[in-house]
Amino acid sequence: MRHPITTDTRLAGTAARLYRRLFRPDDPHGWADYHCVEQPDGNFWIHTHGLGRWRLPDLEFTGVPHDMCSHAHQLMFAIIESCRDAGAAHADGDVEGVFSAPGQNFLQLATLRPAPRGDSEHWNTLRIVDWDQPAESGFAARLFASHIAAWAELAGDPIQKEVMCRRALVIFPGHFLEMTAGADIDPRDADLTDLQYRANLSIYLSLVEALFAQGRVTEAIGYLEEAIARCPGWAQAFRGWLVANYRRNDAFINFWHAADISEICARCRPAGMAGSPPEQKATGFGRKKRKPQRARRSA
């Protein structure tokens, strides 16, 4: 798709890019041109020109809602730096890393697919989509929700935190996982990271925190039950760890001491998806040995 190039389209003009190139030579801002083009549906196509300088293909996001455009640029820069450090970006390969905030409590994953665009100006572009999804899946909802999750965790103001979490849950509310998912979670392991489930749980817990901070206890408990219902195995393991280690008298800990996970699942999971949560493992939360990292690159 050809598009006009105006000051609205370009993230930065030549002067700003060259200035950055001189003073921050490792910064991808300076070395590529970033175009942000409105699609017929009102969402945005955000893509690069010039990553060939770093022997990388150009990259794009598609279907980006207007309020996510600056997030898209942040994610794009982080993914470019990750590909540059790895020395490559392959069609149908995965990228994994910490793309949003330093110290975030989960890794992020995405897959690069050849973008189905035929025009001569955008022919060598890879589309960043959610992990393992086809190019046609478009907007990387899980990745963007995880990006907001990382920043929501750091937000100090509970009202701002609540707004961020609610936006993330609109973009990607998460799935109801199998009853056993997360039962043997090792906090250092990536098992729940693959589909950004850990980021999803992080959003629920940040929202719970924001609501507790505003004295909205009933709503907070509703979202805790929602998180438990979506990932009962994790909830069982987390509850065991909290009960064994924390006796503080506050609403969060008291909730977990009293929580009946089977009952919450029976009430909050979709019909036909309820079941018994797994027995808690004798080894306990967080004591599992780390498995060697699996190879992720598929091309």
Ligand SMILES: [Zn+2]
């Ligand atoms: Zn362009």
